[in-house]
Amino acid sequence: MGVSFYNFNDLHHADFKAIVKERIENIIDNNAFVEGEFNAAFEKEFAEKQKAKHCLLLANGTDALEIALVVHGIKHGDKVGVPGITFYATAEAVLNVGATPVWVDIDPLTGTLCPQSLERVHQKHKLSAVMPVHIYGLPCDMDAINSFCQKESIPVIEDAAQAQGTFYGEGKPVGSSSNLVTFSFYPTKNLSAFGDAGCILTDDSELAKKVVVQRNHGRGDEQAMGRNSRCDHMQAAVLHAKLPEIDKYNNMRKVVAEKYHKALANLPVRTLPEKYICLSSWHLYPVQLESVETREKLMNFLRENEIGCTPFYERAMSQEPALSGYEGEDENAVNFAGKTLCLPIHPFVSDSDIEEVAGKISEFFNS
Numbered sequence: 001m002g003v004s005f006y007n008f009n010d011l012h013h014a015d016f017k018a019i020v021k022e023r024i025e026n027i028i029d030n031n032a033f034v035e036g037e038f039n040a041a042f043e044k045e046f047a048e049k050q051k052a053k054h055c056l057l058l059a060n061g062t063d064a065l066e067i068a069l070v071v072h073g074i075k076h077g078d079k080v081g082v083p084g085i086t087f088y089a090t091a092e093a094v095l096n097v098g099a100t101p102v103w104v105d106i107d108p109l110t111g112t113l114c115p116q117s118l119e120r121v122h123q124k125h126k127l128s129a130v131m132p133v134h135i136y137g138l139p140c141d142m143d144a145i146n147s148f149c150q151k152e153s154i155p156v157i158e159d160a161a162q163a164q165g166t167f168y169g170e171g172k173p174v175g176s177s178s179n180l181v182t183f184s185f186y187p188t189k190n191l192s193a194f195g196d197a198g199c200i201l202t203d204d205s206e207l208a209k210k211v212v213v214q215r216n217h218g219r220g221d222e223q224a225m226g227r228n229s230r231c232d233h234m235q236a237a238v239l240h241a242k243l244p245e246i247d248k249y250n251n252m253r254k255v256v257a258e259k260y261h262k263a264l265a266n267l268p269v270r271t272l273p274e275k276y277i278c279l280s281s282w283h284l285y286p287v288q289l290e291s292v293e294t295r296e297k298l299m300n301f302l303r304e305n306e307i308g309c310t311p312f313y314e315r316a317m318s319q320e321p322a323l324s325g326y327e328g329e330d331e332n333a334v335n336f337a338g339k340t341l342c343l344p345i346h347p348f349v350s351d352s353d354i355e356e357v358a359g360k361i362s363e364f365f366n367s
């Protein structure tokens, strides 16, 4: 028995592998190693799917965040709002362009950036940009964030690394906001390459041109220096081959999340609000325990029973040793991070897996 945190074997089934093998053979025969036909095909289809004008493939999701900051002109001396709970890459990108992260607190029920905290932090620190993260796959409150940022002329960069399959609302996929929206296609993400890849979505043709210049050493603009963040043709071929199945897999995750919600309803774990069942990509399935101590004990108990679970994110950003000393608000983030445990979620979690996970959690609390 046991339930694993990831399942790549069912995702990369024989028919899919056959398509990829054929594509890779063609890539080798045609010597088309970077930025080939599948890059262009993926960019076109992914932009259409997420309802954005442009998609620019890049080498990874962290580069996407950094390049988004660079094309918005963010530089040394600028302050950028970063949510108190995210994966380090969001804050790392800010530091890598020479700017300073300022923590914005999170909503205690969802873990996503709190618009009221953003207003307070901006008043005090005068932000040059803000980076809401659709953490776990939950959409941030973009209506509130966008209307405040438009009023204050603050560029918004959405970190959607965990949010392929997320919707702001019905018929509005993440990427359709006209902000710069960044994705990672790291192997564990909902839409994933066989290595590293990422992209930026935007409706702004001028910013899109700048991204193209940035990803290829500044070529195309004599005044600009850039970097190498081109996406390998092989990764683009894999991503393009996955597109036809991605909605099916994201819907399977939603069904798993709904079943977890029901199975856990009478246990002392707090699940994310019900209204996100259809909106979230369910990249992760976090539950909140009553204390840090309970989180640690439950995590150990589940792992002893071969149930994969991970404390994403173990600490708030402000508590990371490498990120200490930056200002902002973080009270809810510290509280939320300490009590969160993520249960196994992927498209192939079965009914009996859910029963086993819920059964073990029940056993933990009743023994």
Ligand SMILES: *Cc1c(COP(=O)(O)O)cnc(C)c1O
Binding pocket: 060, 061, 062, 063, 086, 087, 089, 090, 133, 159, 161, 162, 184, 185, 186, 196, 197, 198
């Ligand atoms: C994975 C992830 C990233 C970084 O993506 P890479 O492709 O690993 O560089 C950035 N932000 C968040 C929220 C992520 O989950």
